Amino acid sequence: MSESTSEAASAAPYRYTHALAAQIEARWQDRWEKDGVFAAPNPVGPLADADAAGAAEKPHAFIMDMFPYPSGAGLHVGHPLGYIATDVYARHLRMTGYNVLHTMGFDAFGLPAEQYAVQTGTHPRVTTEANIAKYREQLRSLGLGHDLRRSISTIDPSYYKWTQWIFLQIFNSWFDPSVQAARPISELIAKFESGAMATPDGRAWSALAPAERDEVLGEYRLAFVKQAPVNWCPGLGTVLANEEVTADGRSERGNFPVFKANLRQWMMRITAYADRLIDDLDLLDWPEAIKLQQRNWIGRSEGAKVDFAVHTTEAGAGDAAITVFTTRPDTLFGATYMVLAPEHELVDSIVPAAWPTAEGGLPDEWTGGFATPTEAVAEYRRQAAAKTDIERQADAKTKTGVFTGAYAVNPVSGELVPVFVADYVLMGYGTGAIMAVPAHDSRDFAFARAFKLPMRCVVQPSDDRGTDPSTWDESFDSYDAAIVNSANDFISLDGLGVVDAKKAITDWLASQGIGEGTVNFKLRDWLFSRQRYWGEPFPIVYDEDGVAHSLPQSMLPVELPEIEDYSPRTFDPDDADTQPETPLSRAEEWVNVTLDLGDGPKQYRRETNTMPNWAGSCWYELRYVDPEDDTEVVNPVNEAYWMGPTEAKKAGGVDLYVGGAEHAVLHLLYARFWHKVLFDLGHVSSCEPFHKLFNQGMIQAYVYRDERGFPVPAAEVEERDGVWYFEDKVVSREIGKIGKSLKNVVAPEEVTGEYSVDTLRLYEMAMGPLDVSRPWDTRAVVGSFRFLQRLWRTIVDEETGEVVVTEETPDEETLRALNRAIDGVRTDLAGLRFNTAVAKATELNNFLVKRGSTPRVVAEQAVLLVAPLAPHIAEELWEKLGHEESLTHALLPEADPAYLVEDSVTCVVQIKGKVRARLEVPPAIDDAELEALALADPAVVAALGGAEVRKVIVRAPKLVNIVV
RNA sequence: GCGGCUGUGGCGAAGCAGGCAGACGCGCCAGGUUUAGGUCCUGGUGGUGGUGACACCGUGAGGGUUCGAAUCCCUCCAGCCGCACCA
Missing domain, CATH: 3.40.50.620 (HUPs)
Known part of the structure; x- marks a missing residue:
């Protein structure tokens, strides 16, 4: 290689080789930086x-x-x-x-x-x-x-x-809902001081101790400290944001298990x-x-909050309300049971001492076989708490839960509905409680089937399943249907569409003071501290x-x-029962400081x-x-x-x-x-x-695996007759990410060392559209190198280094090729379509190579055109063409529209949509003339074979389609 | 399961508003330069049939709209990505 290079170098010392390119590139990079x-x-x-x-x-x-x-x-x-x-x-x-x-x-x-x-x-x-x-x-x-x-x-x-x-x-800052924007916290304090806003417990602001004020403000600040269930990752020793935890309950970084822990953390x-x-x-x-x-x-969903009355068992507490969030208040008449999340705070207060009596006894599924609801609920909550997110996810198909022993009142049907605890309801979303409408929600349907709960159809199915849910195979969840079976003495939703019914029932609930329209989000506050x-x-x-x-x-x-x-x-x-400990807490001298924050030096x-x-x-x-x-x-x-x-x-x-x-x-x-x-x-x-x-997109690379499935070094794999070999053993090939573990890393230096930086740039841009992933193919890089070599040769003599452009006035055809390229490259670059921009520059270059000589004005514009893509070689050629200034701020040529219009256009003549003839016609030809020309064409006459022409579609000047 | 994106030569891809499918590049084939190989240069290259100008078939599969579909519509298949009991 080195020998042949020197041979080539002696024969053509000014050829665009990797060695020459390296010099050029270093020189221009230095100059760009210096200037x-x-x-x-x-x-x-x-x-x-x-x-x-x-x-x-x-x-x-x-x-x-x-x-x-x-x-x-x-x-x-x-x-x-x-x-x-x-x-x-x-x-x-x-x-x-x-x-x-x-x-x-x-x-x-x-x-x-x-x-x-x-x-x-x-x-x-x-x-x-x-x-x-x-x-x-x-x-x-x-x-x-x-x-x-x-x-x-x-x-x-x-x-x-x-x-x-x-x-x-x-x-x-705090978020002022009246203006839907962040405002300085001082404005909030002023509201508290003036009494324009009441403190949570109604005392005057001045009556609150500093720590109490701090606590109040903490409820409003956009960055605040909170004792909250957070994602604790013992393996990393730190807590993580929701976004950093994968769906199977592991850390995105390091893949360690993540647990819920109640910790004091910064939130946004x-x-x-x-x-x-x-x-x-x-x-x-x-x-x-x-x-x-x-x-x-962010998961915005519009719905309503609805209160279900429930009798509490705590002494003197009387009745309470379970507030649920639902996106389908229109199906409220179909709510036949309720579910609280295991962590729901109301659970303890509604569980009675003994199972209620029911005709024929309660089903075993409801009681879990426990003697009292207290035991059943406690055991279920214990199990739910012990479950990791992974287990919870794995169990998603089979619904689990237990009856609390309590009944709530459906506020529109007046029916008593049993209240369950089940982990398919999540504390972190909505109110942590739902009304279950098994006939019209697939999850509730599955739960109701498993627990032998009643269902009521309140949305008329649009298929032929009928209105008896006990015969259904699945719930009917569609929004595109009419409400049925939904009337009481005060309101009827029957016959309304879903949208109208939602509005009607929401308004009614609001008028009764037992519900209101509301918007709910999946988005959680952002956990902002790390240990x-x-x-x-x-x-x-x-x-x-x-x-x-x-x-x-x-x-x-x-x-x-x-x-x-x-x-x-x-x-x-795997040890969930641990607490984070920050590295900075060990820097005692740093942690404990005396500062003057406006009221004299104090310890902080x-x-x-x-x-x-x-x-x-x-x-x-x-x-x-x-x-x-x-x-x-x-x-x-x-x-x-x-x-x-x-x-x-x-x-x-x-x-x-x-x-x-x-x-x-x-x-x-x-x-x-x-x-x-x-x-x-x-x-x-x-x-x-x-x-x-x-x-x-991502640049991927081939991954080769041996018979055990382990990746082998991609660089050492050889192809023979479409089969890949590593150390003479057959290996399989697939596409994968570039990375050390897959043994397919290609360093940019490998490419720039053999070819040039401009080659690498050009190849990466030419591979395909920017937003699409595609495999790296080292073999194909040479194509971009050849392009640069040809470009170089159209301007520089490889033996003498002299500029070989001519002083002739470019001919019409050359100007057309040039202006077509200018127009194409400019629009493609502006539209981030770099791959087609490269193709159009290549076309121009190929044209000039075939032409045999290049007029100076054409060469200069061609150089400017490739400059954004391959700036080093362009600068060098620009300089050789006699320009002293860098072309960084030179102006890209603009296409002359006169040369974008062809003086003759190829018109395609189709018969029944198939191309049968081509005509060279002037671009300004009119429809009638073109049609006459097409019908007279010998090839067309032959193809028609005397068949009757039924219709002729003419799109001058490009197309004639004859229908027979 | 839900949602999204993508399917075009041996390969990466063009075709942006429904009008010549395959620009440009790799690879491959032939020729030239070279003692030879490589580099470099020239030409060819979707498939099938034919000596041949040519014919037929071709854009994941099937159907539809249209004079005309890679492009629009429907159904299905495959691959990739995101979400995943979110009420």
Whole structure:
């Protein structure tokens, strides 16, 4: 290889080889950096230009990638796909006159560095910063045009100072329902002080002790501490957000079991924003699939709360009400029993001492064989509590439960309905209690069958099953039917459709004071504290009463202390009966501080939890806008310039945000929530952070497995006659993720080392549409390399290095090819269709190669056209063509419409939809003339064979279809 | 189970508003350069039949709408993703 390379090199010293490409690429990367060509000026502040006014005149765009966690393994070829795409897009925008903000930061707090630190004792900052340096180097070598002045890292105190500051904004706010927005907590305090709002127990605000006031405010703050059932993961030694727990009750990270535990934790009141988070999705240019996932996760459902009277057994308590949430109040007449979640607080107070007497005795299914309801309920609750989510899930098919011994009253039918405890009703949703309508709900149906409960049909089935549910195989759940069997002395729903019936019964319940229309959400408040070292400390201290105080901005950032042992205390992953213990709590000197928070120096204890990994990524787009501002989170002028709402993006936000679909609910929901709080408090002018979202597909790779099913190194597999061999043994092939465990990692350096960076960029863009996953095929990369070599040869003599373009005036055909390419490439780049843009550039190149020589004006425009995709070779050729300035801000050529119109068009003549002839006709030909021409064509006459022409459809100038 | 997305040559894919299916690339075949192989260059390449200009068949399967369907509608199948007792 080395020998032949040198042969080739001596024969053609100026050929575009990997060696020459490497020189070119290094040279241009240095020059871009030295000249700061990607620096995007701000209107004001340290990043403003001398010519700030000039920049403000230009159109501008903010392009962003989801920033990476800098892992120790570095990048593989799958990672840069989106980065290259945004770079190509950003470069294309710069070449159409835009001021483009494009940079890259690092999401650098995280578990791997901490775990490495636990193992080796190396400070996570050391490993993380080394990894960041490596990433920066790799990103630079891909020729990505980032404004490096704007690059941030979430672990820098200068950055997390503002993460903490935003936390305090949230902490010091409440959600005012009257304006549906966050307001400063001081406004709430004023309402309490003035008496405009009553305290929970009616005492005057001034009569409350500080700790009591704190407790009251805690019910309103958007960030608050709460004793709540949380996801406790002993294996990780930390608690997790709902979003971080998989459906089978394990941690998304590490796959450890997760248990419910009642712990005091920081929460964020994201539920207050549920409506706005759903509604504002309509303002965004996001893939529908992602919007749908967010809507489903928030899970808004409209229904009603209804009270069922129930007799309590506690002395003197009298009757109580079980409040249920239902989306089908129209089926209230069909409610034949009720279910409480095992954790429901009313359970204890309604259970009677003895089983009620019933005709023929209670079924065994109801009593579970226990002598008293107390025993039966206690045992069932014990079992339910012991179940993990995994077991609960596995048991989902078979319904379990037990009768409480109590009856409630159906408020419309007046019937006594038995009250059950069953774990198919979840405490965390609605009111933790349901009215069961077995005839019209599949879950209730299954339960009713298992427990021999009565059913009543109140919705007329639209099929032929009849109205006796005892003969049915399944419940009838449809919304598209009429209500029957639903009347009492005061109201009748009979004959109404579902929608009308819902409204009628809801109004009636409200008038009776036993129900009201309500909206319910699946979304839970966001668990915001973690028992970790490597995260942002909370800017919170506690006084001797345990009251939380926020630190003033002047005391930010609260930096992480140096400690000996970075690990949280972890436990046997299966031991649910454990408590978290934070690493920071061991840093005694840091924890106990004397501070003057306005009323003289006092002793305080710092909060020792840290923020979750999502905190830093919740607002980094804002810091990109104004990375050096030390007095405010972002200057409002700069924010409005880059992110402010416009006619085209009503909610404002980043113009284009590219990243993987795996962040559909986590990062994207949290970031939207924070942004909305900042918007409400007047810190930003945009109410959404990301206007257009684009999910890039994944680059996958072949995985080869031996006969035992273990992956073998993909790089060492050989193909012979369609069969794959590893060490002469046949292996199977499939498509999988790129990763170490599947032994199919391809590093970008393997490609750039053999070909060039531009080759890698071009190949990744040419492989297919950006949003589709596709397999990496190392063999196919050479195609992109050949394209660049051909491009090079059309302009440079490989032997002499001289420019070989001609000074001739391009002919008509060449101008057509050129302008077609200009038009196609421009529209494709603007539409993020990079694969077809590459194809059109290739077509032009192939045309020029065939032509044999290239006129200078054509060469120059061709170079500009490929510059966004393959910037290094384009810069080099641009320079060789005599230009001294970098083409970063050169203008992309615009197509001359005169050359986009063909002077003759191929018209297809179809007979019965099949192509029988082709005619070359002028584009302006009219229908009648074209029809005459087509019918006279010999091939058409022959194909018709004298058959009678019934109808002729003419779409001049492209098509004639003859019907016989 | 519910919801969503995707099915086009040997492979990655084009075809964006219903009008020439397969642009561009890989691979493969033939030829050229080369002592040879590789690189590089030129040409060909959906399938079947024919020496042949050509014919027939072809966009997961089946049906429908239409002069005309990869594209629109219905049913089914397969793969991927999300949610998962959410009342």
